[in-house]
Amino acid sequence: QTLMKGAAQNLVQNSSIDNGQKSADGALQRFDKSLEEFYALCDQLELCLRLAHECLSQSFDSAKHAPALVPAAPKGEGGPGAETLPYTQYLPLIKAQIAGAKDIHNALLEGTNKITGKLPPPGGP
Secondary structure (H helix, E strand, C coil): CHHHHHHHHHHHHHHHHHCCCCCCCCCCCCHHHHHHHHHHHHHHHHHHHHHHHHHHHHHHHHHHHCCCECCCCCCCCCCCCCCECCHHHHHHHHHHHHHHHHHHHHHHHHHHHHHHCCCCCCCCC
8 A cells, every 4th residue: 555655645746847837855764665664564464375385285194194083072972073993994094194104204214324424224214
């Protein structure tokens, strides 16, 4: 809004000068400053939108990879809408998560060894 207001004031003043009605002595708000503030706000908006997109993506991934909890209370006391897995179905999920964590750990360890130039231990990761 400030940018458009400044641009309109500059346009009116330039038009008046061109028509010979005014001299160039009037002090107006700087258009370039308003334009820079506008671009800064656009950059902030872009960053906020990227952050929101990343949060949404992480939320989807979280729901996909850890869909439910193991019931802690006896059956019937879980409350309405409580999505839980029986223990027998929960075990493969936990094993997959442990395997994924080990893979990430090994990849990080391998990367740090490459960076530092160390050789992996003889037993392997």
